[in-house]
Amino acid sequence: MSAEASPPGRPPGRVAILGAIRRHLRRGALPEDQAAMLRARLAAHPRHLIPARSRLSRAGQVALFIANVEKEFGSVARLADARAVPGAIADYLAQQNLPSEIVMAPHPELREIPWAERPLLKLRAGRAEASDLVSLQQGFAAIAETGTLMLPAAPERPTTVNLLADTALVLLRASRIVGAYEEAWDLLRAERRDPLTGGFMPRNVMLVTGPSRSADIEQTLELGAHGPRRLHILLLDDDEAARATPESVPK
Amino acid sequence: MLSTSPAFKENAHKAIADVGLQKALTRTKPHFQGRRAKAVEALPEFERLREIGRDIKNHTLANLDFYLETWAGNVERAGGQVHWCATADDARAAVLGICERVGAKTVTKGKSMISEELGINEHLEQHGITPVETDLGEYILQLRREPPSHIIAPAFHLNREDWEESFRRAHTDLPADRVFRERRDILTEARAKLRARFLAADVGITGANFLIAETGSSVIVTNEGNGDLTQTLPRVHIVLASIEKMVPTLEDATNMLRLLARSATGQDFSVYTTFSTGVRREGDLDGPEEYHVILLDNGRSAMLGTEFQDMLRCIRCAACMNHCPVYGVVGGHAYGWVYPGPMGAVLTPTLIGIDQAGNLPNASTFCGKCESVCPVKIPLPKMMRHWREREFERHLTPGAVRTNLALWGFVARRPGLYRLATRIGAGVLGWLGRRRGRLSRFPFAGGWTAGRDLPTPEGETFFARYASEQRGKRGRA
Numbered sequence A: 001m002s003a004e005a006s007p008p009g010r011p012p013g014r015v016a017i018l019g020a021i022r023r024h025l026r027r028g029a030l031p032e033d034q035a036a037m038l039r040a041r042l043a044a045h046p047r048h049l050i051p052a053r054s055r056l057s058r059a060g061q062v063a064l065f066i067a068n069v070e071k072e073f074g075s076v077a078r079l080a081d082a083r084a085v086p087g088a089i090a091d092y093l094a095q096q097n098l099p100s101e102i103v104m105a106p107h108p109e110l111r112e113i114p115w116a117e118r119p120l121l122k123l124r125a126g127r128a129e130a131s132d133l134v135s136l137q138q139g140f141a142a143i144a145e146t147g148t149l150m151l152p153a154a155p156e157r158p159t160t161v162n163l164l165a166d167t168a169l170v171l172l173r174a175s176r177i178v179g180a181y182e183e184a185w186d187l188l189r190a191e192r193r194d195p196l197t198g199g200f201m202p203r204n205v206m207l208v209t210g211p212s213r214s215a216d217i218e219q220t221l222e223l224g225a226h227g228p229r230r231l232h233i234l235l236l237d238d239d240e241a242a243r244a245t246p247e248s249v250p251k
Numbered sequence B: 001m002l003s004t005s006p007a008f009k010e011n012a013h014k015a016i017a018d019v020g021l022q023k024a025l026t027r028t029k030p031h032f033q034g035r036r037a038k039a040v041e042a043l044p045e046f047e048r049l050r051e052i053g054r055d056i057k058n059h060t061l062a063n064l065d066f067y068l069e070t071w072a073g074n075v076e077r078a079g080g081q082v083h084w085c086a087t088a089d090d091a092r093a094a095v096l097g098i099c100e101r102v103g104a105k106t107v108t109k110g111k112s113m114i115s116e117e118l119g120i121n122e123h124l125e126q127h128g129i130t131p132v133e134t135d136l137g138e139y140i141l142q143l144r145r146e147p148p149s150h151i152i153a154p155a156f157h158l159n160r161e162d163w164e165e166s167f168r169r170a171h172t173d174l175p176a177d178r179v180f181r182e183r184r185d186i187l188t189e190a191r192a193k194l195r196a197r198f199l200a201a202d203v204g205i206t207g208a209n210f211l212i213a214e215t216g217s218s219v220i221v222t223n224e225g226n227g228d229l230t231q232t233l234p235r236v237h238i239v240l241a242s243i244e245k246m247v248p249t250l251e252d253a254t255n256m257l258r259l260l261a262r263s264a265t266g267q268d269f270s271v272y273t274t275f276s277t278g279v280r281r282e283g284d285l286d287g288p289e290e291y292h293v294i295l296l297d298n299g300r301s302a303m304l305g306t307e308f309q310d311m312l313r314c315i316r317c318a319a320c321m322n323h324c325p326v327y328g329v330v331g332g333h334a335y336g337w338v339y340p341g342p343m344g345a346v347l348t349p350t351l352i353g354i355d356q357a358g359n360l361p362n363a364s365t366f367c368g369k370c371e372s373v374c375p376v377k378i379p380l381p382k383m384m385r386h387w388r389e390r391e392f393e394r395h396l397t398p399g400a401v402r403t404n405l406a407l408w409g410f411v412a413r414r415p416g417l418y419r420l421a422t423r424i425g426a427g428v429l430g431w432l433g434r435r436r437g438r439l440s441r442f443p444f445a446g447g448w449t450a451g452r453d454l455p456t457p458e459g460e461t462f463f464a465r466y467a468s469e470q471r472g473k474r475g476r477a
């Protein structure tokens, strides 16, 4: 399956590169006991130092997440439950002077929202196209440490929905906010099976922190480069513990 | 990319006389240094994360063959293909082969330094395929047919007038008398122009910040989202990655990512950090149907087991050039090839030869700032000294330099003597230039002072003065 770049007279690329590495490391292929140790390290995938900043109560982690999203020019609306979503979206779009046509990821959690209560919102489920102005994605998890969304690709969570619209809306459950990236990886490891590899890693995982931006013109920050100019998170308060008063959050 | 590294001295002279470049340098330096300092200050664990980052990379390099094979197996399991390319020629041929097989007319590109190293754009153009750079900075450089001058801010050397002028010249379908009121108008025009390109492209080429053995993934880090559009919309995704991008696990990659954005732009995390693993899965509504990784060696394996092995830890964050007093005066183009600044001064001679790039390791004041900010603790000054010694041994150095270098080496190897010598030197110079704070002539350095005045050290050594300036800056921030 592996394509080898091998002009005549030279060993195939794979052999050449691995051979050169071993020659310069002054050894042959690793002996079996050492290879077994490395395989064990891969299987255990040990965590390294995790910064203390996200070691907070549930309420503290949610507050830290929100503070970090806002620091990175995103916005968050906290909602009591899914019934509040259509109204919150309609209000946000009106406030920003945006049309009420939305491309929505075909995710069950999004389909189950009682959209009929806001008949003026026009929704289309599917992948996004370049002409879409507003998109709605389902958030798999989020990381308080830096205000980052984890959006793994799946049939019900297309990647184009993260990228093509000018305004990106994301529905996220508070119970899915974790402290550090490592905890989000663990959720993915535990909950996802890939149909092709049998592992957990999907084709694409995007970690998204705020709206798209560029500082290429005179090192001056401008929002809305090639991706969304606005990132607005609809946060469902489904976590009892997260509704308590948080400890003060370091800015 | 053709190198002008042998002409570093002349390049540097030109750079110092370039008014636009000097304006850009003055604007950029406080931006990068200040933001990094703030981000690092906000993370008390940063120093420890650097040590861990260094150790992860050392572990990976010591077992690189094992991790490459493991990674390649996982890429293939996810429906991807690995193209093992020992040389730049092999890599160019592999990229062109894929593009021709799928009948590609246009190819969109995310930012990749490997692409610059390989000269992919020129190669594709020669074969009738149109490459389109989509990173905003790379896009304007492509319009102007200029090489990047920085590894993460490729067009930092351009000023707003340059952008407007290039856009008017290139986008002739738009009204010639349109007004760019703000920088935002420039961005909006580029976004609209590139949208059409993203949609039309047959192949998308990106670089990779990391490869992950555990999952067979490649990782890109961007703020614009151009890399993601490049790899999501076309039917074929090609990743250009060199062998040292490897890390074993997601946890290892996570540690490196905590270092990368903070060291590069001073962000806690970049906007888009994206992990790609193979081809579109059944039922997926988007994503590429083919996923190829061009795995490039091009001289890197030969650095293993040598005094330059540590350089393979580099994660291309640009902190070393952002803090380098030499880069801060001459910019990136003077270095004459793909990789500028301290990391380039070490890497370029290994990749294109000391006979081509022998001048670069001399482009240093040995102030040590680069090593002190490097997120993976690469001893850059020490490696520049290794190159100087090698060059010295090969007698490539002109006679006068050789004598001075031998003397300098004698003093430098004796730290007490070195400190004494610099203190005396600083005192003497301070006295000489006292009247106007600048020296327009300096014994033995006519070439340097002809282009600029040498600021006099005001009676302190560089280290002492730098430390107090840094304290002052932090106070103001």
Ligand code: SF4
Binding pocket: B263, B313, B314, B315, B316, B317, B318, B319, B320, B321, B343, B370, B373, B374, B375, B376, B377, B378, B380
């Ligand atoms: S040498 Fe260090 S500081 Fe310079 S680009 Fe590489 S990792 Fe960054």
